[in-house]
Amino acid sequence: EPEVTQTPSHQVTQMGQEVILRCVPISNHLYFYWYRQILGQKVEFLVSFYNNEISEKSEIFDDQFSVERPDGSNFTLKIRSTKLEDSAMYFCASSEEVAGLNEQFFGPGTRLTVL
Amino acid sequence: DQQVKQNSPSLSVQEGRISILNCDYTNSMFDYFLWYKKYPAEGPTFLISISSIKDKNEDGRFTVFLNKSAKHLSLHIVPSQPGDSAVYFCAATHASGAGSYQLTFGKGTKLSVIP
Numbered sequence: 127e128p129e130v131t132q133t134p135s136h137q138v139t140q141m142g143q144e145v146i147l148r149c150v151p152i153s154n155h156l157y158f159y160w161y162r163q164i165l166g167q168k169v170e171f172l173v174s175f176y177n178n179e180i181s182e183k184s185e186i187f188d189d190q191f192s193v194e195r196p197d198g199s200n201f202t203l204k205i206r207s208t209k210l211e212d213s214a215m216y217f218c219a220s221s222e223e224v225a226g227l228n229e230q231f232f233g234p235g236t237r238l239t240v241l
Numbered sequence: 242d243q244q245v246k247q248n249s250p251s252l253s254v255q256e257g258r259i260s261i262l263n264c265d266y267t268n269s270m271f272d273y274f275l276w277y278k279k280y281p282a283e284g285p286t287f288l289i290s291i292s293s294i295k296d297k298n299e300d301g302r303f304t305v306f307l308n309k310s311a312k313h314l315s316l317h318i319v320p321s322q323p324g325d326s327a328v329y330f331c332a333a334t335h336a337s338g339a340g341s342y343q344l345t346f347g348k349g350t351k352l353s354v355i356p
Contacts, residue, residue, distance in 0.1 A: 130284070157341045168348050169285065169330065174341035181341040217284050221341075229275060230344065232284035 149218030264331030
C-alpha cells in the first residue's frame, strides 16, 4: 500500500540553525500539507501546497518557514532560523486531486528538537 | 482556540464492548469531519469521515454520527478490540476555494481496550 515517507525521523539542531525536513508524498497525490504537534498539544495545520504554490497557510507559518517541491517526488519544509519553540513533531500529508474532499494521508513524522 | 474539542482525554473499554468517542465543534463553517487513529511513533491514520449532508456513516466496526444542530459528532467502535488501543483524533474542515483544505484537530482521546 502506498504511503507517505518522511526523513529524518529525528533531527536535533542548535537554536538559530536552518533545518530542512523532507517528505515523499504518495505518487499520484497532488495536494501536500505540513502539520506540527508540539508535545502535549494538538496537531496544528501549517501550510498546504498545490501546483507548485502555497494554497493556504496558518499564522504559525511565518517568514522563517518555507516549502518547496524541488523535484517530482520530494516536498520539503525549511525552517530558516530555528527557535526553541519550533521543537515538535512535524507531519507531512498528501491527498488526491479528485472532485470533493478526500482524506489526507499522513507520514510518520519528524521529531525536531531545538537545543 | 478550541474550535474542535475532545473533552475526554482517555477512555477504557472492555474487549468486545462498544467504544464511544465524542467530539464537539464550534465553527459553523465546518462541513466535513474525519476521525484519525494514531499509534505512538506513527503519523495519524485515517479511519472514517462524514460530510455535513449526512448524519451517519458506517464502515465495518466503525460508525460516525453527526448531530449538526448540537455541533457534535461521535465515533462508535463495536466490538472493540485490543488493537484499537490508540489515540483517536477528531478533525474538521471546510472546503477552501483552492481545492486543498486544512484540518483542525481536537486534542485526542486515548482509548485503551482491555482484554
